[in-house]
Amino acid sequence: MQLFSSKSILNKFRVNILKLILVVIILIGLLCVINLIGVEDIKGNIESLGLLAPLAIFILRFTSVIIPALPSTAYSLLAGGIFGFKQGIVIICLSDLFSCSISFFISRYYGREIAKKLIGNRFMDKVEKISRKHLENNFFLMTGFLMTGLFDFVSYAIGLTKTPWRKFAPALIISILLSNPPVVALGAGLLQGSKVILVIALFCIFLLALISSKLRRTNAL
Template sequence: MDKKKRNLLVKIGFLLLILLMYFLVPSFKDGINNIAIMLSKLDIEEVKNYIKSFGALAPFVSILLMMFQSIAAPLPAFIITFANAWVFGWAFGAFISWTGAMLGACMCYFISKMYGRPVVEKIIGKKAIDMTDKFFDKYGEYAILIARLLPFISFDAISYAAGLTTMTFWSFFWATGIGQLPATIVYSILGQNIGKVAKLGLWVVCGVIALIALAFAIRKYLLDKKNKKEVA
């Protein structure tokens, strides 16, 4: 059997395994559905209690939650980041959130590489992938870094879209890691203070505004640099 056929069989086999587990193992199906419902409700306290319920395994469960969220786009990631900071404190919470987000992004990238555009369109929708295509066309090699800095750009859609480009994995990895760090730190600091409900709204607004200002400043710098390269 040649390499191409073997790779195809591996891809099909992996998909069949996931589908069989979902439809034939009730506990697996219920667990997936319950997690998706929990995250979609945007209830930070419920996510916090869910993570805490696993005791010493809580950090690992949180990382798995973040990975699941990435693959099952467009479930929100910031809910988990807030909950992690509430449970573990902002510093360790940020580390867990960043690690989970990075692993999730890598999985999205490799899913795209393995299964191609048709599968990605079914996961995140044709409209979303078309928008990210335009984003990559506009910003070129800086697209990943700029997208990670802008809080209103879908983290998961960009990860999937990157896998459809010629971008190398390590270029994707480093741009994602650096770009994701500011938002993770800001959301984690906010999350640690989430119990102070009266002040939380103001903190969130200030944090998001600061992130957007930083993102646009870096975006302008990178675009100027890109334009200079093109002129040269």
Template sequence: MVSKLKNSKYLSILITVIVFLIIYLLGRTIPQETIKRLIEDAGPLGPFVFILLSLLTYVVAPLSSVPLLFVGFYAFGKTVVIYSVFAAFISSIINFLIARKWGRSIVKKFLGEREMEKIDKLAQNYGLPALFLLRLFQGGIHDFISYAAGLTQIKFSSYILVTILGMIPGAIVWYFVSGRVNDPTSFLALNFALILISTILLAVGSLVHKRIKR
């Protein structure tokens, strides 16, 4: 079972990379306005489809939202940030409830053995202050935080409140900074930079917290 989960994980990563490369190459060979027009032809359902696909990448952790962000920026500009944050919030509820209702075994099936180790480490140190800091500097571990919280005794109402408060600052920064870029490649580079900064800040904060506890 573990080997099958690992194989499916690697397959998901491979598919994500291939899709991203195809989209990237299309972006280099086809004018941006042409691709944007094709996506916008989906009509009013465009944002809904984007949010739905984003939810899938957040719930099934090995999947990546990078290709979606790339295409989304073509279609919606910096408004894609609003759609992405909304999808992230909805998935934080779904992931929490999945972990709370069905426990560790079902989460493991979604994530695999290696990712489950991250969940266990997060769950061991959970509390509302820790949750707030994790949400504030969540970087690329949004889905893991949600699953981990569901495996703790945190009340759902408290979880939602802290999640909202923790996500707002990053969402505001992401939205306004995204207004300074003009193409999907720059948008993705900005996204990776923000994730890297958040990850570094979270790591430094965790290290300082451990030293203070000593």
């Protein structure tokens, strides 16, 4: 029994290391592209699009939350890198607020079957596993889960419980305001070349990763 437990811990550790390596590769690739094209050229092309550019990032992020199989973190980096921290954080936070709320209400009013069609059988198992954790009884635990990379699944999962919207909304807002700024700041730091912003953003992301890892380990997710 102990052997299986050790193997499980080792496998999770390997997965986390691979994820970290993937993030580093993506960041290096992004830096290479930025240096190749040029910061001013990128900003000039984006500004020429007007409102279409922020709207596109909003929609992409929104869709990636409603359909959790799609990647979402990349859009936070893009928002910060393209629009700067202030505008980027507004776009991402608003997108998350609307998309997570809709995910909650899809589960609440249309039930498991509609949610399953949107996210698939494989991810529905994850949603149901989270919904059985009785997050509705612990506001801080619910907020903590919404701060992790599982926030899209958590929104669907909480909708399947009896948690009222008035309890879910504050937890969602707090989680959005705490978890989004570091990633958007990282994107802004990459494009602006600010070492201070990069260091602070990476430190905050590291703390969020520790919280996420602790929650998953404690609740066996």
